[in-house]
Amino acid sequence: MPVNTPFLDKPLPQQVAVLGCTGSIGTQTLQVIEQFPEKLQVAGLFAGTNTVLLAEQLAAFTPAMAGLKDSACWQRSGVDGGLVEQLSGIDGLCAMASHPDVDIVVVGLVGAIGIQPTLAALRAGKRVLTANKETFVAAGHLIQPYLDQIIPIDSEHSAIYQCLAGCRKEDVAKLWLTASGGPFRQLSLAEMAAVTPAQALKHPNWSMGAKISIDSATMMNKGLEVIEAHWLFGMPVANIEIVVHPQSTVHSGVELIDGSVLTQWGTADMRVPIQYGFSAPHRWPTPFASQVTLRPETLSTLDFEPPDEDRFPALRLARQAADSGGWATTVLNAANEIAVTRFLKEEICFVDIPVCVEAAVAACTMRLATPTLAEVLQLDEWAREHAASWFPTTTTVLCKSS
Numbered sequence: 226m227p228v229n230t231p232f233l234d235k236p237l238p239q240q241v242a243v244l245g246c247t248g249s250i251g252t253q254t255l256q257v258i259e260q261f262p263e264k265l266q267v268a269g270l271f272a273g274t275n276t277v278l279l280a281e282q283l284a285a286f287t288p289a290m291a292g293l294k295d296s297a298c299w300q301r302s303g304v305d306g307g308l309v310e311q312l313s314g315i316d317g318l319c320a321m322a323s324h325p326d327v328d329i330v331v332v333g334l335v336g337a338i339g340i341q342p343t344l345a346a347l348r349a350g351k352r353v354l355t356a357n358k359e360t361f362v363a364a365g366h367l368i369q370p371y372l373d374q375i376i377p378i379d380s381e382h383s384a385i386y387q388c389l390a391g392c393r394k395e396d397v398a399k400l401w402l403t404a405s406g407g408p409f410r411q412l413s414l415a416e417m418a419a420v421t422p423a424q425a426l427k428h429p430n431w432s433m434g435a436k437i438s439i440d441s442a443t444m445m446n447k448g449l450e451v452i453e454a455h456w457l458f459g460m461p462v463a464n465i466e467i468v469v470h471p472q473s474t475v476h477s478g479v480e481l482i483d484g485s486v487l488t489q490w491g492t493a494d495m496r497v498p499i500q501y502g503f504s505a506p507h508r509w510p511t512p513f514a515s516q517v518t519l520r521p522e523t524l525s526t527l528d529f530e531p532p533d534e535d536r537f538p539a540l541r542l543a544r545q546a547a548d549s550g551g552w553a554t555t556v557l558n559a560a561n562e563i564a565v566t567r568f569l570k571e572e573i574c575f576v577d578i579p580v581c582v583e584a585a586v587a588a589c590t591m592r593l594a595t596p597t598l599a600e601v602l603q604l605d606e607w608a609r610e611h612a613a614s615w616f617p618t619t620t621t622v623l624c625k626s627s
């Protein structure tokens with residue numbers, strides 16, 4: 226279990242690299258950074274293919290380094306190579322994450338692409354603020370030796386991290402992960418078979434990227450977060466409970482051995498956990514008070530209910546994979562990334578996503594409990610290919626006929 230160790234001994238302003246700077250986490254991270262110019266400065270920005278937004282961010286923050294997916298993106302961007310060091314690809318991500326001028330790395334990348342840059346940053350001694358749960362799912366055992374450098378900014382894990390400050394490990398009985406339940410919380414399986422990508426992308430409470438929005442709709446997101454919490458807090462998966470809480474106001478909590486439960490509340494605004502990632506274990510006054518201040522008297526009800534693993538089989542799959550070992554969580558994660566992409570392209574239907582994932586885990590023969598990095602990457606590639614060539618049988622019939 227991590228201790229809230231101060232990381233404030235570096236000279237100010239601390240130099241920040243933002244990986245995934247044009248995504249939801251990246252843009253909100255930059256909103257926080259620009260409010261604290263004496264404390265934080267942008268040293269590097271790494272985007273994927275959004276050259277237009279990256280060019281705007283470069284003009285606003287003037288970092289020394291920037292990254293894009295590949296050199297074709299750089300050509301398209303029109304950014305002057307004399308103004309900024311231009312990096313690209315996985316090598317560029319790792320170079321930025323481990324650069325000597327960087328103090329803090331924010332990992333807002335989506336998917337297992339985060340594994341290598343996260344490890345590079347950790348090995349180089351950086352403080353890592355991460356919302357990239359897939360890296361924990363696919364390679365948690367490789368990240369674990371560096372836990373004291375990591376501050377989670379995934380809202381649930383930030384909540385647990387904050388609740389654990391001041392708790393002894395032996396006093397913690399359980400972790401509670403709250404889940405909104407996503408947009409299809411009340412749909413039957415038959416109704417879910419007919420949902421479109423546009424419907425699945427509409428999250429009731431949080432504004433997020435496409436991949437995590439679909440994961441929230443299948444509740445795979447919560448399954449992945451159970452595994453993330455397992456690695457972050459050293460808690461057995463069996464002691465991590467999911468509670469469906471549609472209002473997303475209680476962000477998660479900790480049950481102690483004497484029956485006390487500590488929870489963290491707040492509005493559904495990622496800038497709060499991101500800012501805490503920078504300030505931890507201290508607090509900075511929020512510059513977004515009018516948007517993030519919680520007014521309890523405006524909340525009419527807070528509901529809590531158990532999750533339904535029959536309608537949301539992804540929850541069961543994630544727990545099973547965690548019990549099976551490193552190979553299974555790596556395969557689960559990679560197959561899910563591909564299944565989500567295929568659903569968004571309307572190649573498979575919504576209820577096929579967990580079926581595709583389960584098929585990949587069942588077919589994998591490289592069953593290594595603690596794969597090395599090279600083996601993780603091999604398992605990841607194998608699972609992507611398996612999921613990409615998988616074809617549904619019965620669920621497609623259900624999907625097409627409805």
Ligand code: MG
Pocket residue numbers: 379380381382450
């Ligand atoms: Mg979350």
